[in-house]
Amino acid sequence: MSSDLVRNFCIIAHIDHGKSTLxxxxxxxxxxxxxxxxxxxxxxxxxxxxxxxxTIKSNSVTLLYSAKDGKQYQLNLIDTPGHVDFSHEVRxxxxxxxxxxxxxxASQGVEAQTLANLYVAMEYNLTLLPVINKIDxxxxxxxxxxxxxxxxxxxxxxxxxxxxxxxxxxxxxLLEAIVHKLPPPTGDPDAPLKAxxxxxxxxxxxxxxxxxxxxxxxxxxxxxxxxxxxxxxxVVEEVGLLQLKRVKTRELVAGAVGYxxxxxxxxxxxxxxxTITDADRPAAEPLPGYKEAKPVVxxxxxxxxxxxxxxxxxxxxxLALNDPAITYEKDSSSALGFGFRCGFLGLLHxxxxxxxxxxxxxxxxxxxxxxVRYRITLENGETxxxxxxxxxxxxxxxxxxxxxxxxxSIMMPERYLGPIMELxxxxxxxxxxxxxxxxxxxxxxxxxxxxxxxxxFYDRLKTLTQGYGSFDYELLDYRExxxxxxxxxxxxxxxxxxxxxxxxxxxxxxxxxxCEKLAETIPxxxxxxxxxxxxxxxxxxxxxxxxxxxxxxxxCYGGDITRKRKLLEKQKxxxxxxxxxxxxxxxxxxxxxxLKSDES
Amino acid sequence: xxxxxxxxxxxxxCSTLCPYCDFAVNLATAARRSRYVDxxxxxxxxxxxxxxxxxxxxxxxxxxSLLPLSDLRRVIxxxxxxxxxxxxxxxxxxxxxxxxxxxxLAGLRQAGVSTLSLGVQSLDPESLLLLxxxxxxxxxxxxxxxxxxAGFETVSVDLIYGLPGxxxxxxRRDLEAACALSPDHFSCYQLTVHEKxxxxxxxxEGRLEExxxxxxxxxxxxxxxxxxxxxxxAYEVSNFARSPEHRSRxxxxxxxxxxxxxxxxxxxxxxxxxxxxxxxxxxxxxxRLRGSELAVAGREELGVEELLxxxxxxxxxxxxxxxxxxxxxxxxxxxxxLNRALIDKGLEDELLVLxxxxxxxxxDGLAVADGLAVSFRLAPAPWKAARV
Numbered sequence: 001m002s003s004d005l006v007r008n009f010c011i012i013a014h015i016d017h018g019k020s021t022l023x024x025x026x027x028x029x030x031x032x033x034x035x036x037x038x039x040x041x042x043x044x045x046x047x048x049x050x051x052x053x054x055t056i057k058s059n060s061v062t063l064l065y066s067a068k069d070g071k072q073y074q075l076n077l078i079d080t081p082g083h084v085d086f087s088h089e090v091r092x093x094x095x096x097x098x099x100x101x102x103x104x105x106a107s108q109g110v111e112a113q114t115l116a117n118l119y120v121a122m123e124y125n126l127t128l129l130p131v132i133n134k135i136d137x138x139x140x141x142x143x144x145x146x147x148x149x150x151x152x153x154x155x156x157x158x159x160x161x162x163x164x165x166x167x168x169x170x171x172x173x174l175l176e177a178i179v180h181k182l183p184p185p186t187g188d189p190d191a192p193l194k195a196x197x198x199x200x201x202x203x204x205x206x207x208x209x210x211x212x213x214x215x216x217x218x219x220x221x222x223x224x225x226x227x228x229x230x231x232x233x234x235v236v237e238e239v240g241l242l243q244l245k246r247v248k249t250r251e252l253v254a255g256a257v258g259y260x261x262x263x264x265x266x267x268x269x270x271x272x273x274x275t276i277t278d279a280d281r282p283a284a285e286p287l288p289g290y291k292e293a294k295p296v297v298x299x300x301x302x303x304x305x306x307x308x309x310x311x312x313x314x315x316x317x318x319l320a321l322n323d324p325a326i327t328y329e330k331d332s333s334s335a336l337g338f339g340f341r342c343g344f345l346g347l348l349h350x351x352x353x354x355x356x357x358x359x360x361x362x363x364x365x366x367x368x369x370x371x372v373r374y375r376i377t378l379e380n381g382e383t384x385x386x387x388x389x390x391x392x393x394x395x396x397x398x399x400x401x402x403x404x405x406x407x408x409s410i411m412m413p414e415r416y417l418g419p420i421m422e423l424x425x426x427x428x429x430x431x432x433x434x435x436x437x438x439x440x441x442x443x444x445x446x447x448x449x450x451x452x453x454x455x456x457f458y459d460r461l462k463t464l465t466q467g468y469g470s471f472d473y474e475l476l477d478y479r480e481x482x483x484x485x486x487x488x489x490x491x492x493x494x495x496x497x498x499x500x501x502x503x504x505x506x507x508x509x510x511x512x513x514x515c516e517k518l519a520e521t522i523p524x525x526x527x528x529x530x531x532x533x534x535x536x537x538x539x540x541x542x543x544x545x546x547x548x549x550x551x552x553x554x555x556c557y558g559g560d561i562t563r564k565r566k567l568l569e570k571q572k573x574x575x576x577x578x579x580x581x582x583x584x585x586x587x588x589x590x591x592x593x594x595l596k597s598d599e600s
Numbered sequence: 601x602x603x604x605x606x607x608x609x610x611x612x613x614c615s616t617l618c619p620y621c622d623f624a625v626n627l628a629t630a631a632r633r634s635r636y637v638d639x640x641x642x643x644x645x646x647x648x649x650x651x652x653x654x655x656x657x658x659x660x661x662x663x664x665s666l667l668p669l670s671d672l673r674r675v676i677x678x679x680x681x682x683x684x685x686x687x688x689x690x691x692x693x694x695x696x697x698x699x700x701x702x703x704x705l706a707g708l709r710q711a712g713v714s715t716l717s718l719g720v721q722s723l724d725p726e727s728l729l730l731l732x733x734x735x736x737x738x739x740x741x742x743x744x745x746x747x748x749x750a751g752f753e754t755v756s757v758d759l760i761y762g763l764p765g766x767x768x769x770x771x772r773r774d775l776e777a778a779c780a781l782s783p784d785h786f787s788c789y790q791l792t793v794h795e796k797x798x799x800x801x802x803x804x805e806g807r808l809e810e811x812x813x814x815x816x817x818x819x820x821x822x823x824x825x826x827x828x829x830x831x832x833x834a835y836e837v838s839n840f841a842r843s844p845e846h847r848s849r850x851x852x853x854x855x856x857x858x859x860x861x862x863x864x865x866x867x868x869x870x871x872x873x874x875x876x877x878x879x880x881x882x883x884x885x886x887x888r889l890r891g892s893e894l895a896v897a898g899r900e901e902l903g904v905e906e907l908l909x910x911x912x913x914x915x916x917x918x919x920x921x922x923x924x925x926x927x928x929x930x931x932x933x934x935x936x937x938l939n940r941a942l943i944d945k946g947l948e949d950e951l952l953v954l955x956x957x958x959x960x961x962x963x964d965g966l967a968v969a970d971g972l973a974v975s976f977r978l979a980p981a982p983w984k985a986a987r988v
Contacts, residue, residue: 491945525975526971527946527949547949549813549814549964551968551969551971552837552966552967552968552971554789554791554837554838555792556855556914561910561913562900565909565910568909568973571970572974575974583945585975
């Protein structure tokens with residue numbers, strides 16, 4: 001097929017703006033899928049993706065569209081993950097496209113994330129086509145949205161195609177616009193092979209299936225290829241198109257988007273953004289776009305039941321086959337037993353991994369308070385990166401500590417600006433600036449410590465803006481900070497799983513919050529239980545659980561001791577799920593309540 | 601620990617059913633009552649002679665005082681004749697105040713009853729009404745006085761406290777009134793609302809409010825304080841004796857894990873390792889015995905952990921407490937080593953005292969004996985053992 005008849009494009013949208021629904025509709029309109037099969041085949045295939053309405057792993061599909069000009073076009077719809085945590089994946093997806101649909105909700109308007117992705121799309125010189133979705137909603141205001149497209153996005157509002165993905169309205173017009181407004185790919189089919197790996201799937205029979213965009217040259221089964229960054233060589237076994245299922249083809253030529261199978265064992269073996277070239281006729285230099293995905297949020301994961309440690313180890317190993325962004329290493333806690341210290345791209349990534357472990361592998365888990373990675377310079381000049389409170393050095397040896405900062409971009413209706421600026425200042429925000437986007441809408445940018453965003457920032461933002469605020473961020477740099485290690489003591493015994501690194505101004509509030517949560521959730525026992533939050537030897541917060549005063553049953557005679565013992569056995573059974581800290585039994589529920597609750 | 605076994609005979613009849621009681625009782629017809637002793641003697645003969653004769657014989661119920669004196673004599677006489685009773689065997693009998701008279705008490709004395717337990721429950725008219733008892737304050741007081749005069753070795757009074765709405769003041773008056781009649785022994789049970797009783801039903805329907813844990817705690821301590829200051833020593837959670845010889849030799853066997861044999865519907869037996877229980881309903885008990893088989897409805901063999909938990913649960917109910925070296929000898933488990941933090945905390949909070957190898961609960965410890973028993977680790981936690 002001539003590359004004039006190919007269009008490579010993606011859909012850029014904010015969460016909830018209907019990206020997946022629109023993709024589904026395009027797939028359906030181009031045929032090939034019966035409605036009945038449809039549910040199992042749409043792009044967001046993981047349960048979690050479907051339930052949360054976000055795309056985590058991008059998927060791509062090739063559609064064959066017979067346009068009104070009588071020609072059949074090959075439309076490669078490249079899916080992009082819809083969340084800031086996955087922005088590196090977004091970049092790679094965008095790099096494999098020539099055009100992008102900018103999806104805007106007809107009632108919500110332009111959001112921060114849309115804008116952020118738009119800027120990235122512009123970096124890669126993509127041709128942009130605005131699409132106004134959800135025009136069927138009563139609250140739809142197409143004129144206002146056109147205005148926002150003009151003022152916020154700087155795009156031609158009259159090019160915008162109004163659609164309702166849900167009802168299938170405007171889909172034909174959109175397909176025509178894709179064909180006529182988005183450019184065909186460029187590239188030299190005779191130049192040395194250059195193909196960008198923008199995604200990969202793991203197939204238990206075939207190994208790694210890489211998804212590529214061929215920029216120059218051609219790729220077919222047989223020859224040896226080289227991955228330019230990892231410098232590994234493989235023999236191509238199969239190439240083809242992704243038309244919901246893999247369809248084998250003879251070759252992929254410059255401009256094409258498709259898959260390559262080359263006997264690669266694990267996703268870890270390849271690097272996203274790497275360039276495939278011909279081993280015998282290599283390209284001079286790789287395509288730009290290779291950037292290592294580095295974890296920025298860390299947490300220790302423990303199985304609730306200590307005998308599930310092995311299962312957790314296996315589950316993480318499997319999960320990592322598909323999700324190379326997750327890092328993990330062994331960790332252990334005297335309160336919670338063995339677990340893993342894991343690194344994530346962000347809080348949502350952490351959430352998703354936890355949910356997949358729980359749902360797909362049936363594990364019950366406990367996660368320690370998420371932490372960022374601090375950069376610590378010791379008095380002796382040595383520097384180390386610390387994300388695990390257990391490895392925090394003796395404070396007297398520390399010369400300076402730095403923490404990661406982000407640049408946050410928050411878009412919201414003007415009336416919420418005050419409270420949100422207040423929130424940012426509360427979270428140690430610096431260099432707050434804002435500008436008006438359109439009538440009544442502002443974008444606030446602030447430099448915030450990443451650590452401050454880990455705790456309930458999204459929730460507070462949503463609450464304060466009644467759901468109208470949107471948030472996006474990018475990592476900025478490391479800045480000097482004052483960090484302390486807060487320990488939680490139960491009757492004088494340290495509960496190591498609850499230790500955390502906190503900015504010194506926040507230590508007292510955080511410690512008190514932990515103490516109070518524990519006091520609410522640890523059942524009363526025969527003893528008074530003192531719960532303390534400490535920094536070193538200094539107590540900064542405390543609560544007490546008063547002792548049980550009476551629990552003994554009155555009668556125990558007449559020989560029916562079995563019945564009474566059974567009652568006690570039941571209680572004892574309940575205690576098995578508890579962790580002993582000194583003489584105090586702490587139920588799992590207490591750890592869960594403390595570690596899950598993010599309110600301060 | 602007393603190695604000697606006790607014999608319990610359950611007399612399952614009552615003239616009325618008390619709304620709080622969940623024992624195996626029924627309002628039997630005269631015909632059924634008349635068959636009871638024959639059936640009991642059948643059970644005795646089916647059981648066969650025990651290895652060692654018993655040194656206590658306890659008639660509990662139900663209402664043993666409903667048993668005609670002649671029937672009682674027949675049972676005691678048979679047991680004695682066939683050599684089941686040691687010389688000096690103590691005889692215990694529970695009686696309802698309305699059943700006793702000078703004459704009947706003399707009869708019981710003559711039959712050999714040494715300890716009489718009177719089911720007084722309260723001397724407060726309002727409480728008696730709530731508890732659905734068929735005696736009045738005066739009848740109860742009279743029964744205590746007459747029993748004292750009849751020359752039993754021990755006269756014990758059963759009381760129930762912690763009734764819905766009971767104030768400290770009312771309980772104190774009740775206890776003081778009972779103390780004024782100077783019985784030798786008290787069993788003071790805090791009301792437990794069992795599900796399958798009338799009280800249980802009222803509670804489910806929201807018509808009866810059980811005392812809160814805080815209120816129970818206050819009344820528990822008040823009971824102990826009033827009785828102790830009147831000269832009664834609490835030797836168990838609910839039992840008080842004027843002097844050590846008035847302690848219940850029979851009931852102490854339960855708390856010492858001594859063997860016992862139970863006869864009659866619903867009675868439990870224990871041989872040190874196996875516990876078994878009779879058919880609870882009179883109908884099934886009778887049917888099985890008529891078929892010339894024991895009326896055992898179920899049995900369980902106790903493992904080490906079960907025996908250990910029972911030992912803790914039972915011994916921590918007594919002021920004497922638990923002998924750790926005895927536990928180590930019997931079960932090969934060093935409770936002190938496994939529970940150092942718990943025991944230290946118990947000592948620190950004055951729930952326990954450690955005397956030699958004995959852990960003894962204080963009054964505060966008795967009050968939380970169940971929780972303490974459950975808190976003890978009986979074997980090392982598996983995950984801890986797995987840790988490096």
